[in-house]
Amino acid sequence: MxxxxxxxxxxxxxxxxxxxxxxxxxxxxxxxxxxxxxxxxxxxxxxxxxxxxxxxxxxxxxxxxxxxxxxxxxxxxxxxxxxxxxxxxxxxxxxxxxxxxxxxxxxxxxxxxxxxxxxxxxxxxxxxxxxxxxxxxxxxxxxxxxxxxxxxxxxxxxxxxxxxxxxxxxxxxxxxxxxxxxxxxxxxxxxxxxxxxxxxxxxxxxxxxxxxxxxxxxxxxxxxxxxxxxxxxxxYGKKGPVFGGQKIQSLDEAGRKKQAAALAPVLRGFCSSNTKMIGHFTDDARVLEFTNSNDLDRLAPMGTSCPDHFLRTKISPLVLDLTPDADLSDVAALKEKLTPAFEAYRQMYTDYYNTCKHDNSPGVRDTNPVVILYPGVGMFTFSKDKQTARVAAEFYINAINVMKGAEAISEYTSLPRQEAFDIEYWLLEEAKLQRMPKPKALSGRIALITGSAGGIGKAIAKKLVQEGAVVILNDMNAERLAGAGEEFKGLFGKDSYTTAVLDVTNAAQIQEAMDIAALAFGGVDLIVNNAGLSISKSIADHTEKDWDLLYDVLVKGQFLVTQASVAVMKKQGTGGDIINIVSKNALVSGPNNAGYGSAKAAQLHLSRLNAAELGPDKIRVNVVNPDAVISDSNIWAGGWAEGRAKAYGITVEELPAYYAKRTLLNEIILPDDIANACFALTGGLLNKSTGNVINVDGGVAAGFVR
Incomplete structure (x- = not known):
């Protein structure tokens, strides 16, 4: 047929x-x-x-x-x-x-x-x-x-x-x-x-x-x-312009993305006052047609009609009183301006609950908005994970379509507040929520791991996603990054990650990566400075170019990424974690290692300095010191393995066993071991620890912190 x-x-x-x-x-x-x-x-x-x-x-x-x-x-x-x-x-x-x-x-x-x-x-x-x-x-x-x-x-x-x-x-x-x-x-x-x-x-x-x-x-x-x-x-159009016609004009696409990236971490901070939330942003044309219209102020507070819509989007959205081109650079002033709007929304939702509740109703849920509309820019949605936030946006676009159609042929009507409440706080719906799996340790966390398209970085990214986080995968090599993205999509689904081409020595690319994180998830709150390289040469053979490259990637890169991420974390106001993947070489003196070892020592002390400075903002800075992570690690490319083997008078093939035998535990160190250490520092049990060093080297006594 x-x-x-x-x-x-x-x-x-x-x-x-x-x-x-x-x-x-x-x-x-x-x-x-x-x-x-x-x-x-x-x-x-x-x-x-x-x-x-x-x-x-x-x-x-x-x-x-x-x-x-x-x-x-x-x-x-x-x-x-x-x-x-x-x-x-x-x-x-x-x-x-x-x-x-x-x-x-x-x-x-x-x-x-x-x-x-x-x-x-x-x-x-x-x-x-x-x-x-x-x-x-x-x-x-x-x-x-x-x-x-x-x-x-x-x-x-x-x-x-x-x-x-x-x-x-x-x-x-x-x-x-x-x-x-x-x-x-x-x-x-x-x-x-x-x-x-x-x-x-x-x-x-x-x-x-x-x-x-x-x-x-x-x-x-x-x-x-x-x-x-x-x-x-x-x-459409027979009764007059759609949504009463356009009241304001949108910014161009680049302008919308710039404003959204600047604002998203601030909004995420407000929406995470009870539970860490993940965000989603869209500037879909249907959203802009609604948010820019004369009828926005009348229709938005009415809420949605279909039960499936408001179960995902809450009873109504929060509409921001900001001009599309508002100056968002003064974070303190911005938060001061937005605070009354969020307080009013929370009070509205509390009043809605208190007015409509029954004797056996479940307790009031998070009073923060799920949907936030920024006229001329787009729509933000926040929820417990990326998929739920994205789906909430899809549902609200459906609600916009419904309002548009109903207004074209008649007059839009939403469900009465009591009917809406009886759906939202339905005991059967509550029972369904109670049956859902408990959040994982890193649920609601957004992680950026530098150099995460391969080796140690990818192992860390996988571990953090497995424990509930979303990640921004990044690498200098766009082709390798695309491959990592496809791997994560297959393993964890499209909502688990986004990607950004990133050279940690390039401040502009770092800022672009932070903007990508803000647009995709709402910000960032877990940074792993992992990107690195190694050069093993004697002092005589070491060149100035070698020296500059090591210090640019390892020290300057760590500094620039930390600086940019801290700015985002302070916008959110919810603390954060920075983990620096350093090395036992930061503490141990060895042959043919002047450039790499001293750069690692600089990374270690920079970590201490950052921990001391960022503590008042509840931003923890800790260090993982690996050693001899040979399996699937980029550090062994480019002649490093040959250089170390030469320094120790052995062959490259003998290196794994050589490194294992010189440890107290006689263990070979794998990328997953480093990933587990990162999770140990961020999974919740060490939330009151900062400035620490965790050795993941099998036990090298000379590398013990003194």
């Missing part, structure tokens, strides 16, 4: 007949295929939003009889990345029979536990709150999505009337109600009263569509959303 794809302008037709043919006869596989296609288009639904299902006949493992089974996206899943392991499977007849014990809307939360009595596949995912919404409808394949175009109509003041007229009665309407058992019964009632409808619009919420096959459901979904989007497009 095929379709004229040119009829879709506002949604993406992604169905591949050949791929679907490979899955023919496996309705669950087709459900997953359809779900992934729908989830790939953010105009149709957000990450983690919406739900899809199919009903199939299967053999009951106890009776051997054929029974109807519903497969549906499980709790907390995402249809765009859905796999079979993310589905829940339930007996349809048992699920529907739960209405016999349903005690009414005041008690519907208790029904969630009763879903367990309907589970068919005991290894499947826990059922979501949307399960009865699909279960009470008779169709084989069902899509429940949150398309911007449909929600714009659903959130319009005249949404029910518009839906009726636009679809000629072929799309039903159910007024807003929190998802749950009762809403499932209302969907069934709507269908019973209009058995020929092709879908149902949920007021302020989303869309239900269906079909007898996976393909029919997919096409039906696309056609309904396309019709909604066409209707909006035809009406």
């Amino acid at each position: 095929s379709v004229n794809t040119t009829e879709f302008k506002h949604v993406s037709y992604l169905w591949d007949d050949a791929k679907a043919a490979e899955l023919a006869g496996d309705e669950v596989a087709l459900l997953i295929y359809r779900s992934n296609l729908l989830g790939a288009d953010l105009r149709l639904t957000n990450y983690g939003g919406g739900n899809t299902s199919c009903k199939v006949m299967d053999k009951d493992p106890l009776t051997g009889q054929q029974v109807e089974v519903m497969w549906i996206k499980g709790s907390g899943g995402d249809i765009g990345t859905l796999k079979k392991s993310g589905l829940a499977a339930l007996y349809v007849d048992r699920l529907r029979s739960l209405k016999n014990v349903y005690r009414g809307i005041e008690h519907e939360d208790e029904m969630v536990e009763l879903f367990n009595h309907s589970i068919f596949d005991l290894n499947s995912k826990a059922p979501s709150i949307d399960t009865p919404l699909h279960g009470f409808l008779p169709f084989k394949h069902i899509d429940h999505l949150h398309p911007d175009a449909a929600i714009a109509i659903a959130a319009a003041k005249d949404g029910k009337q518009i839906t009726e007229e636009l679809f000629g009665g072929t799309i039903g309407w159910v007024e807003w109600q929190r998802p749950g058992f009762d809403l499932g019964l209302q969907l069934k009632e709507c269908l019973d009263s209009s058995p020929n409808i092709r879908g149902i619009m949920l007021g302020s919420h989303g869309l239900f569509t269906w079909g007898d096959t996976a393909y029919e459901s997919y096409i039906n979904t696309l056609e309904v959303i396309e019709k909604c989007a066409e209707y909006l497009e035809q009406n």
